[in-house]
Amino acid sequence: MIVLGIESTAHTFSIGIAKNGKKIQILANCDAKYPSPQEGYIPRKLADHHAEAFRETLLIALKEARVSMKEISAVAFSQGSGIGHCLHVGFVAANALSKKLNVPLIPINHSIAHIEIGKELYCKTNDPLIVYVSGGNTQIIVFDKKTKRYHVYGETIDVGLGNFLDVLGRKLKLNPPDAIGVMKSAKGEFIELPYTVRGMNLAFSGLLTFIEKKVIPQVKSKKIKNGDVCFSAQETVFAMLCEAVERALCHTNKKEVLLCGGNARNARLQEMLKEVCNEHHVQFTVTSFEHSGDQGAMIALTGIKILKSKAIPKEVKPKQRLRTDATEVYW
Ligand code: FE2
DSSP: OEEEEEEOSSSEEEEEEEEOSSSOEEEEEEEEEOOOOTTOOOHHHHHHHHHHHHHHHHHHHHHHHTOOGGGOOEEEEEEESSOHHHHHHHHHHHHHHHHHHTOOEEEEEHHHHHHHHHHHHTOSSSSOEEEEEOSSOEEEEEEETTTTEEEEEEEBSSSOHHHHHHHHHHHTTOSSSSHHHHHHHOOSOOOOOOOOEETTEEOOHHHHHHIIIIIHHHHHTTSSOHHHHHHHHHHHHHHHHHHHHHHHHHHHOOSEEEEESGGGGOHHHHHHHHHHHHHTTOEEEEOOSTTTSSOHHHHHHHHHHHHHHTOOOSOOSOOTTOOGGGSOOOO
8 A cells, every 4th residue: 555645835845655554654755835925925836836837746755765656555735734835736637647547546635634744753752732833824733532633732823833833034134034944043032022922822923023023123133133033932932832832731631742744843942842841751742853844754654554544535625724623534
């Protein structure tokens, strides 16, 4: 059983190939990334990039996996959530490929794929508390056996944590103008910033407005350095997330925390969450650099699990606002 997975929810177009075995094996994970522009992403340009990248990425992935098209048992793709234009390109490519090969087409909930690859390849237990942080999402999740769904315990009530850092990177004109730029520049003096935790939920947009109105003018007048803003912003938002995670740990008594999603790559966030885990004597697990961001491998891996269950969803159209808790996890 070999599944090809197509990921195209945002700025990355990726194809992964996974094989069923005692443990699911990733045979290939290839991508083409659209670089972060200073003006932000334009959906139409992203979609054009993905459409152009499809053929070459497919050929490289097949070569890397050392499999032929005939050996593919199913084609999986990111159904959502994501940017409409980008999702559509992935859907059209996957649909065409599945028809050409005469194999099943498997729609995948993108957020769940981030979790599944973490659980399958990295977790020590089968039931972690999941901290999913990316551009569009920031969620604290547990699996609910009764409803067979991932239950969102807490989340952002406005923008994703990654999106907040990306916008901050652009406003400060960092290089690159995104969360990576913020992480690289985060050295300096701590400045007190608004801290918004509401129960189990978080909010970042007020903090962004505060930085824009009160802090950036001081950067321009050279009273504060870019590094101070990046350092303080990271410390503040990561502390907010850690507070909610700590509360979720106390409620759920989970023995492991899984950090996944694109912003799981941030070393400072890893360090802070690890400290929380150590204090509560629970295992801290983070997905590898390669398997944290958006990638086809997680789509192919989740595709294998669904194909094995022999219950492939019939509704395959892309869904821009597909939530983590909207999909039943029956596999
Ligand atoms: Fe993602």
